[in-house]
Amino acid sequence: MEKSDVEELRSGVLCAAVLERAGFAVDRKESTKRAVKFRRDDEIIIVIHDGKGWFDPLSDAKGDVFRLVEHLEGVPFVAALDHVADLIGFVPSQPIWTKVPSRNRPDLSIPERWQSRLKPWRGSMTWRYLRDERRLAETVIGAAIGQDRLREGPRGSMWA
Template structure:
């Protein structure tokens, strides 16, 4: 016997509908990155403060860190964190359904070219690195002789 809900639909149809919606949500989650949402909301990438694994976006005093290859985010100034849908609901102050529509509208947009790429970083030559270490102030927790010893060990390993 097939159970029916109050509208006369079978329970199996409802499950298939939920699975289809879940698949669509997963497709949106895989398609649209947090970077696209932030750029659309007026955030700019802070290249100097970003790394390959954690990209820092700023909009005036607001800060959002994007992690997990663009699939996750957190706000270092609060406890807010999550995936693309959590980001949209947090920024737009909307419910999940409106957030899904917002993400679907962004589907197909690409992030700008100002994102972290490994080939963007230029390695300094070892001479300039050793000069940087010589100019660096020693940490207050360590004695300067310990720092000098460490620098000398690094320079002698060339």
């Protein structure tokens, strides 16, 4: 077999096809778009590089589609070539990755966004940051709040 034929097989068969034929199933909960986790009983294989590569997190095994067949079937490279050739045209049922829709929030002007945020209070994350990390006196923090110069930002951030 010519090297170009081997490369054609390598590019024509995804690791997911080999795994699906071998009885592995996608673990959607622990997969991402770039790293799809397949399970079969206690075995785990993670497919990467858009389906062209894989690795076994429980061992040092990794490689391309041919190495995957060798790993799973315990066969030499020549037998792996035949196995992969049999999978040309087989399309694995890939997980459908959908983007979670963001919350629909109306577009607010900057003053409206400022007013929608809470003023810091004694013990809030902003208050503690300014007092403990930035070492500002509580009177200074209180004066900034009194002049409407501070707000609690999202996820513990501070607006000033």
